[in-house]
Amino acid sequence: MERIVVDPKVMIGKPVIRGTRIPVDAIIKRLAEGMCVKEILEEFPNLTEEGIKAALEYAARIVSGEEIIPLVEK
Template identity: 80%
Template sequence: MEERYKERIVIDPRIMVGKPVIKGTRIPVDAIIRRLAEGMTVKEILEEYPNLTREDITAALEKKDSVRIRTID
C-alpha cells in the first residue's frame, strides 16, 4: 500500500501530545474520522474546518486504514 498520507499527516510529541494531525494544523486525524463515522459529509467537514482540503480528509482515511492493516497483521 502506497503511503501518500505521510505527506499530509504528522506525528510530533509537541503537537496534540503526539496524536496524528493534518500537517500545518492542530486538527487530529481521529477528529476527522469521528465526524465521518457520525455521518458528516466531506463538504460539512470542510465547512467546519476551512483549513482542510479534500486531500487532507483522504489522507486521514488512508492513515486510519494503514493503522487497521498493521494491527491485523
C-alpha cells in the first residue's frame, strides 16, 4: 500500500496514487464504466499500471474490512 496516500492537504484527504492528485475512486469508477487500463493510462499520463493495481488492491482491502449487518424484517 506504499502507492496509496491519504493526506488532508491533497484532494481533501481522499486516497490518491502517490505523487499524483489522482483519487483511487476515479480509477475504480473508470474501470467499472468499462474503460480498459490503456484508456485510463491515456487519460492520466502520469499514472502507471502499478498505480491502477494499487488502487484495486486498496479498494479490495477497504471492502473486505467492512462489517455487514443484516437487517431483520419484522
